[in-house]
Amino acid sequence: MDLFLKRIQSYIPDEFDAFKETLNQKMYQGLRVNTSKISKDKFIRIFKDIEGQTPFCENGFYISKSLGNHPFHMSGLYYLQEPSAMSVVECLDIKEEDVVLDLCAAPGGKSSQIAARLKNGFLVSNEIDAKRCKILLSNMERMGFMNVAITNVKPETLCSAFPSCFDKVLVDAPCSGEGMMKKHSMAYQEWSYENILYCQKRQLDILEQAYKALRKDGILVYSTCTYAKEENEEVIVSFLKKHKDMQLIDIERNFGRSGLKTDGLDEKKVRRIFPMDHGEGHFVAKLKKIEGDIKYLPILKKEKIDPLAQKFLKEQLNWLYPYMHTVSNSIFCMNREFVDFKKVKCIRQGLYCGDIIKKRFEPSHAFYMNNDLENIKHKINLDFEQANQFIHGLSLDLKCDKGYVATCFEGYPFGFGKSDGNVIKNKIPKGLRLMEGQSLYGKK
Ligand SMILES: C[S@@+](CC[C@H](N)C(=O)[O-])C[C@H]1O[C@@H](n2cnc3c(N)ncnc32)[C@H](O)[C@@H]1O
Numbered sequence: 001m002d003l004f005l006k007r008i009q010s011y012i013p014d015e016f017d018a019f020k021e022t023l024n025q026k027m028y029q030g031l032r033v034n035t036s037k038i039s040k041d042k043f044i045r046i047f048k049d050i051e052g053q054t055p056f057c058e059n060g061f062y063i064s065k066s067l068g069n070h071p072f073h074m075s076g077l078y079y080l081q082e083p084s085a086m087s088v089v090e091c092l093d094i095k096e097e098d099v100v101l102d103l104c105a106a107p108g109g110k111s112s113q114i115a116a117r118l119k120n121g122f123l124v125s126n127e128i129d130a131k132r133c134k135i136l137l138s139n140m141e142r143m144g145f146m147n148v149a150i151t152n153v154k155p156e157t158l159c160s161a162f163p164s165c166f167d168k169v170l171v172d173a174p175c176s177g178e179g180m181m182k183k184h185s186m187a188y189q190e191w192s193y194e195n196i197l198y199c200q201k202r203q204l205d206i207l208e209q210a211y212k213a214l215r216k217d218g219i220l221v222y223s224t225c226t227y228a229k230e231e232n233e234e235v236i237v238s239f240l241k242k243h244k245d246m247q248l249i250d251i252e253r254n255f256g257r258s259g260l261k262t263d264g265l266d267e268k269k270v271r272r273i274f275p276m277d278h279g280e281g282h283f284v285a286k287l288k289k290i291e292g293d294i295k296y297l298p299i300l301k302k303e304k305i306d307p308l309a310q311k312f313l314k315e316q317l318n319w320l321y322p323y324m325h326t327v328s329n330s331i332f333c334m335n336r337e338f339v340d341f342k343k344v345k346c347i348r349q350g351l352y353c354g355d356i357i358k359k360r361f362e363p364s365h366a367f368y369m370n371n372d373l374e375n376i377k378h379k380i381n382l383d384f385e386q387a388n389q390f391i392h393g394l395s396l397d398l399k400c401d402k403g404y405v406a407t408c409f410e411g412y413p414f415g416f417g418k419s420d421g422n423v424i425k426n427k428i429p430k431g432l433r434l435m436e437g438q439s440l441y442g443k444k
Helices: 002-011 013-022 040-046 083-090 109-115 130-142 155-161 185-190 193-213 233-242 307-316 365-369 384-391
Strands: 029-033 060-063 078-080 099-102 122-126 148-151 166-172 214-224 246-249 271-273 282-289 323-327 330-334 346-349 351-357 360-363 379-382 403-409 412-419 423-426
Touching: 002 013, 029 083, 029 109, 060 083, 078 109, 083 109, 083 166, 083 214, 083 271, 083 282, 099 109, 109 122, 109 130, 109 166, 122 155, 130 148, 130 346, 130 365, 155 193, 166 193, 193 214, 193 233, 214 233, 233 246, 233 282, 307 351, 307 360, 330 346, 351 365, 365 412, 379 384, 384 403, 384 412
Parallel strands: 099 122, 099 166, 122 148, 166 214, 379 403
Antiparallel strands: 029 060, 029 078, 148 346, 214 282, 246 282, 271 282, 323 330, 330 351, 351 360, 403 412, 412 423
C-alpha cells in the first residue's frame, strides 16, 4: 500500500496531498441518460435527482443518492455509471452506421453508451466471464437495444473469426483497478506490483486481438480505471512499437489532463483522469489503423417467420421489424441483417421478442423494453402506487385492453402484463421484480 502511494507521488508530486485527501472522500456517482429512449432535455425536466453535468460526457450527470430502484431506472431511461467512465466512449466518435466491437463489455456501461448512438449500425458486445455476461445482457435489455449481439468468448475466438470487420473496437481492459479502490476495499488489500505486471501482459494480449478485428481506417480506443503507468502509457508504447500501421490519435477533448511523461509517447494525445478532475479515475488512448483490409461480418439469409409471431407483432405494433430470425422456438428482430456467428458463442442477437409455446406466442420482457415502444398499441400508464405494486410482482385490478399490455410509468414502459379486461396479471420476470422490503424510489 505504501508503494502504491509512493508511485502516485512520483506521478503527481505537486498534487499528492490533494490526491491523498480524495481517498477519504465519498466516491463520485453518476448517471448517463439513455438518449435512445428519452432526450436529455426532457430527462432534465422530469427527473429531479441530478446535480449538474459531468465534464466527461454531454449526457452524464452527478448524483448523490442510490437510484437503482427508481421507476425510470427500471424503464432503462438511464445507466448508473462512475462519471469518469463516461469519457471513454466519447473518444470513439460513434457514427450511426458503425460496426463496433466492445471486447470487454460487462456489466455494460460502455456498451450501452455505444448502442445508444447507433441507428442501423451494429454492436458486438463481448464478455469472457459467463456470469458477468448475464448481467451485461440484462442491462442491455433494460436499456432496450436492438442492433446488438452479446457474445461470451475469449477475445481470440471472436477476433480470429472476424478479422478486419470492425470500424471501431473498444478495449476497456481488465486492470488493477486503482481508481476503484474506494468502491472495492479488497482492491486495497490485494494491491501488488506483480498484479500490475500480470494485468499489463493480459492487456497487451487483448490489444493484439483488437488489432486483428479492426478494419483499415478503423479506430481502437483503449482504457483502464487504474493509475499505474505500466498498464496505461507503457502498454500503448509497447503496442505501437509492434504495430507500425497503428497511429496514436489526439483525443481532442479537454476532460482530465494529459498522460504521464513516457519515452516514445506523445503524452498530450492521451487523457488521464484523477479524482481531482471530478471522477474516480480513468486512462484513455485512441489509435487508428492506417493500413490493412476491410472485411464484412457474414450475414444470415433472410428468413420466413412463423405466422403466429407475425400475427402477434402486427397486433401489438404499428410497424414491423424488417429482419427476423428464429432460434429453436424463440423469435428475434432487428432493423438490419443478422450476422452469422458460426461457432462463436452468441448468447443473444437482436431484440428477443418471445417464444412460440404450444401454438401461441408468449412475448418477452425485452420486447416491451425496446426503445421503439412509442409504436406499441396496447399500453397502460400506472400511477406511482400502482407501479410500485406491479414492480413487486402483484396483479392489478384495472380496466384496460384485453391481452398483453405494456405497463408504463409517466409514459415509459417498465414491464408488461396480460389482461382479461379487468385484471392485469403480472408478467415481469421474477428476477427483475423488487422483493419485499425493497421499495420503489420516489413519492409514497
Ligand atoms: C473494466 S471491466 C469492463 C467494464 C465495461 N466495459 C463497462 O463499461 O461496464 C473489464 C472486463 O474484462 C473482462 N476480462 C477479464 N479477463 C479478460 C480477458 N483475458 N480477456 C477479455 N476480457 C477479460 C472482465 O470479466 C471484465 O468484465
